[in-house]
Amino acid sequence: MRKPLPRLAVLSVATALTTATLSACGSAGAQGSGVNVVASFYPLQFVSEQVGGEHVTVTNLTAAGAEPHDLELKPRQVADITDAQLVVFLKGFQPAVDDAVKEQAPDTSLDVAKTTELTKPEEGHEEHAEEGDHEHDHGDLDPHVWLDPTKLAEIADGVADRLAKADPDHAEDFKANAKSLGEKLTDLDSEYDDGLAKCDSRDLVTSHAAFGYLAARYDLHQVAMSGLTPESEPGSGAMKQIMDYVEEHGVTTIYYETLVSPDVAETIADKTGAKTAVLDPIEGLQKGSEDDYFSIMESNLSALREGLGCQ
Structure with a gap:
């Protein structure tokens, strides 16, 4: 049976643990x-x-x-x-x-x-179907x-x-x-500028209006299914406007993002014959992801080049 520590030793250990704990907290x-x-x-x-x-x-x-x-x-x-x-x-x-x-x-x-x-969103080449459920939580500016x-x-x-x-x-x-x-x-x-210089389409149809600055910088035209917040889903009227736009302009790819449901994008793609692809707004990383800002932006560029038919 192990002998109890002498009282002095016990006090010394307790003091050391207390000091270490306080140091860690601080x-x-x-x-x-x-x-x-x-x-x-x-x-x-x-x-x-x-x-x-x-x-x-x-x-x-x-x-x-x-x-x-x-x-x-x-x-x-x-x-x-x-x-x-x-x-x-x-x-x-x-x-x-x-x-x-x-x-x-x-x-x-x-x-x-x-x-x-x-x-403001319109300065970022943003356009989305006008519907009562599209409220912006960020005032007049795109964040x-x-x-x-x-x-x-x-x-x-x-x-x-x-x-x-x-x-x-x-x-x-x-x-x-x-x-x-x-x-x-x-x-x-420069990589984006070169990669998006010559494309069959410049229409960027996205699930929510997160890409206004990217569109403005690289001369793309963002058409968003919902406003600046991804939680707002388009109503039936807005869905029809988006589908009409996709068909009239020959859009081949509907982009959805990583942290929200792809249901709306997939519905529009199914009804118009388009395909879907991921375009990450980089608002946050997915759990367990080893990506960073640069690797995600590289993936986004690849998705854009394929979806827009860039040379």
């Missing part, structure tokens, strides 16, 4: 890991990690596989926002985050809409700005500036990382 993503950053959804997590590098720890409020529009914050997540040295979010995209930032982090947050110009690589590069510069304020000792690293990311995004932009 270091949640900050101590020894640089700036503690909270990002509201995947594209902002990606940019924060790329720009911050080894000098940041980034927490994403939106779990993989979850629709970011639907985010409801748990108390622990509100605490994360409160404790963060920097909260990176996009005002108008996730109302729960907007409310928490306003109350808990008004001085330690970065609204990326202030780092690049957001546009899906990260699908234009040049705009994501502007966001990266803004994140670098704010990280530099939080950690001045590594300001040059943040600036260099943002520049490196910007160069990669410029290369991606």
Whole structure:
């Protein structure tokens, strides 16, 4: 039978465990890991990690596989926002985050809409069937700005500036990382420009109006089945308008996205003889995915080139 530890030893072990526990609680993503950053959804997590590098720890409020529009914050997540040295979010995209930032982090947050110009949907070549159930939750501006690589590069510069304020000792690293990311995004932009230059069709029929910036950047015409939020489904009148458009313009591919049901796209494809394909708005990663922003954008380009008949 094992002898009990001497009292002094027991106290020493207990003290060590208590100290370790307190240290772990106090270091949640900050101590020894640089700036503690909270990002509201995947594209902002990606940019924060790329720009911050080894000098940041980034927490994403939106779990993989979850629709970011639907985010409801748990108390622990509100605490994360409160404790963060920097909260990176996009005002108008996730109302729960907007409310928490306003109350808990008004001085330690970065609204990326202030780092690049957001546009109205019509400026992004967006068009969707007019139906009463198509309500926009983002006011007059389209929030899906990260699908234009040049705009994501502007966001990266803004994140670098704010990280530099939080950690001045590594300001040059943040600036260099943002520049490196910007160069990669410029290369991606050129790849899209070349890949979509000569196509049989420029009509981009999508399940929801997430691709206005991409369409505007590469001279495509977005025709969306629903508005800026994927939860709004088209009514019968809107469905007919979309089917008529597909048939009249010889559209061969209906695009649906990863985190919502493909039922509507498949119904329209069945009735018009078109096929369906995935076009990812990169609002979040799927569970277990090993992809990142660049690999998904590459897959999107391949899907666009095939669906639009590009040379």
